[in-house]
Amino acid sequence: MYQGESVVEEIVSRLPRSASIAGHSRKDPFLSKPKSQQMTLKGMLKGTRNMLERYVGKWFYDKGIPFNAANRPYFPPMVSTIQRVGPGVKPPTAYELSGPLLDEEVEEVKKWIEEYKQSWPRTDITLMSDGWLNKVSKKEFLNFLDYSPKGTAFLSSKDVSWTKKDVNFYVRLYDQIVEEMGDKHVV
Known part of the structure; x- marks a missing residue:
């Protein structure tokens, strides 16, 4: 000791x-x-x-x-x-999480999406949609996603609350989405 x-x-x-x-x-x-x-x-x-x-x-x-x-x-x-x-x-x-770190993550996701889109000509994609109703605001939304062997990505969300939802509406909406994606990539 x-x-x-x-x-x-x-x-x-x-x-x-x-x-x-x-x-x-x-x-x-x-x-x-x-x-x-x-x-x-x-x-x-x-x-x-x-x-x-x-x-x-x-x-x-x-x-x-x-x-x-x-x-x-x-x-x-x-x-x-x-x-x-x-x-x-x-x-x-809290500042770092809501500022610089969040910005870094956004940039990383943007890069991944660009790489993901580059794979479309090789793999093609499947267009998917899902509708939902916001029970509080009574608004209806239609979400569009694309699927390929590389993964699934969110494309867009459309507010369809005040629209007559008939066959013509859906055909026009899907045509618009397919055109944005490039019709040669959608199977």
Whole structure:
């Protein structure tokens, strides 16, 4: 035992056992006498993992994030990146998330869409549509998507609320969409 260690033990032994944590009247677990043997590395890691799980859970609960979001493809890499960056990393601010980081993602999606469109002459595409009604505003929308072996992409959404929806309407609408996409690519 080196000299500094005995000084620390002496100081800790003089501290009150009921010192408060951040103004609360709970006992500080680091100041209370150990009730058992020193924790193993495996036990510490288990406790750290539990702490991580609880804070992630609190964030999900507080923001009403669907639990299935943990199964999305970007969740595990996010956690892995936080682990790799390590202690001291600051999370992105609301400004960064809504500004520069969002702009970067928009640019990445635009590049993907351009690459996706470049594959149309080789693979052709299937035009798909889906209609839905906004029950609050009573508006009807028709969404158009295109499918190819490379993936599915949103094309456009049309407000069809105040239109007579007959065969002629749908033929004109689909013709317009096919023309925008290039009729030689649609199968």
